[in-house]
Amino acid sequence: MRLLILLASTTMLAACGGAGPQSAGSVAPSGGGTGGGDGSGDTHTFVNPTTQKVYKAIGSTHSYQYQVVNAGDPGARQGSQLYQGDANTVRNSNLTVDYNPRDAIFNVSFSNGLAGTTATSRFQDPLHRTDFGGALEPQFGTPDLESATFGMQGINYLESGSGNNVVRRPGGEFIFDLIDTGAPGSRDVTTFFYQTPGTETQYVTFAGYLRNTAGVVESDIDNPDGSTSTLLTQTNTFERGAFAYGELAAADDIPTTGTGSFEGAMLATMVFNNLPDTLGNTDTYFQWIAGRATTSVDFGANTFALSLDGNVGAPLFDGTSRAHSVLENAQFRANGAGQIDLVAAGGFLGQFNEAWIVNPGGGRLDINIAGSSIDGAFYGPNGEEVGGGYRIVGGTPDERIDILGTFVGRGN
Structure with missing residues (x-):
């Protein structure tokens, strides 16, 4: 039996955030059973969990660490x-x-040395549940997936973290000031969000997370003219990730003949900076992408094709240049294909053959793909749903382009 590949936690908590009263799930599974589980004979169900579970997640993560001196000043x-x-x-x-x-508590770990991600969080306080539209909202950089830009439903947000001696400046940028200039300040907040199981798919769903960490110090420097200048240095570490998770289908339940088409959601986190050669600017900003995925499968030939169609959100600015090429509400497209290999891969795997972005107004940005991956699996009775993760790495010299995400789908 294959390992359960996906996110346990989200499957089972339905925090407040756009999904109404919270429960383990709000929609009962469709007929045909509960899926393959983890091969232990456990009767755990995806939409309405009854037992404690630890799941492994499939998807992608990335991180970006850097310093900004006097953020918000010209030339920062x-x-x-x-x-x-x-x-x-x-x-x-x-x-x-x-x-x-039993206690509606879960622990998440997105620690991955290859991605530089270290987020580990325990969501146990009911106040960890949050949503958009009130006096308290998810932290800056969290995508409002139920907004007009993305148009999704049933999204839940959980958030925890801490801050010390810093206050964020008014406006739409990730910049802090020290409350006590004689002491350093810090902020470290993790937000976890997911679609309530049963909203669209019964046995698999998607999730994402972000961790924003900032350290702020003030220092004095001596100028050549004998005067002294005060510098405020902010060190940021941003983490992002997107995953699919659910109840894996048993390998012997997956069809060996016929074809299938699976429709569902896609989510991605992106860095896109193609400006170093043209502007000499290496400032890089995270952006979220969300939309739809279509997975076409030929079970007899053991092949699949994946098509992604998403909208791009606003960049996470930080008091630097704000120079960026992909505008808010741009369209993202990508197509890939590969093989089904239940024995060696536990599902299906492949690569992308094309990816591009179209900005509002029609400007097209084609991505020169240096490397890519698609990793997925089947979920539910008879493999009636799919889910997985992907990555697209840009290959043009002097560019930082990386798109990492997840997709899910239900058979038509």
């Missing part, structure tokens, strides 16, 4: 940059979620 730029990313396979993932339905 990102320096000391370190970017890392990694896509997990179905059977090779250290990303886990542990959920206990």
